Amino acid sequence: MATNQEEVKLLGSVKSPFVCRVHIVLKLKGIEFEFVDENLANKSDQLLKYNPVYKKVPVFVHNDKPISESLVILEYIDETWKQNPILPSDPYHRALARFWSKFIDDKIVAASVKVVHSVGDEKEREKNVEESIEALQILENELKDKFFGGEEIGIVDIAAVFIAFWLPVIQDITGLKMLTAEKFPKLYNWSQEFLNHPIVKENIPPRDPLFAIYKAYYDSLIASK
């Protein structure tokens, strides 16, 4: 258990969905921590020291021991602070939770990044949108309960914060529709339930500044074509 003497630090940036995952789980478990807002255009010595391999946020630091990669951090936190577990206790359901968390990174996030970057190449963009929709369809079929974690949010829901919050921002900026209530009613309802969860609601970044940052980035992409 954490005590006040412990160092619990999150090096992050509010615009990152991967940082947001860690933020949500720390709040869900009621762990006090220091948030270090990194300027990713001018990375701190601390970030370079703690994550020399990727030089990326999030980095989670517990008593001077750094951990990178958001899903790895989530599992570490769940193993270290047992309250409000985000992984199931049964090994098979743990395996499924890991599988779907990885699926979100490998398929949903990856496809969305490609959608954004293929601006100006209609054929490529169409392919990427289709890939994204196929992946969302797989997740739609997988959703059986209120949350992926059942009645409570778990690691898959938290990994999927990208789908609930970032994807709609991307849709509004690009004018593309991937996650809609018509196409994916279960996933859309999930996203609303998830965003209304008291811990999530309080700890997702404010939309307007995030929208402005992403919009500026997207405009710079268009200008570079």
Place this chain on the structure above:
Amino acid sequence: MATNQEEVKLLGSVKSPFVCRVHIVLKLKGIEFEFVDENLANKSDQLLKYNPVYKKVPVFVHNDKPISESLVILEYIDETWKQNPILPSDPYHRALARFWSKFIDDKIVAASVKVVHSVGDEKEREKNVEESIEALQILENELKDKFFGGEEIGIVDIAAVFIAFWLPVIQDITGLKMLTAEKFPKLYNWSQEFLNHPIVKENIPPRDPLFAIYKAYYDSLIASK
């Protein structure tokens, strides 16, 4: 614990380093299992049923419950059969083991695949070889003991079977040198120690047929350019 009544099945192909990971850990733990050799050019109904998302091997089946993704399977096996653990018991070292296993997939395996597929494009290939060497250098710096797992092999070593066995095959086929004793003495020594481990030695595929399969694939790539 496994009993003789249990169904423990591995859907695989001897040419896959991801399947080999699961094979090694099952043998390391002394778990009896049925190996189902999949013809990947003509996938079985069983494979499509058990892994509808990726339709890929390995699929591990335990009492009719299927699991995909080799690192997810490895963790499941380690949680279900406790003998000869491949993950450290301490949460921080577990996190590091997960980080490095993922690094091997995201950086080393991915770069090697790109090296192979960039045949015919010298500039692209040079970039990919460099990427591969940079990733190997990071791993070289990380290796402190006989194995990544310390005195015994662990999940990182098993994930790295690709580096010990598949990468040299790729090097011999492409004529490119990435992992050499001169460039990476620690990693090279590790690869020899690892391949000489009694369980590994007995359970890696025979080199000649594997070489022939990969060579034929590489020749077909060249022909298609």
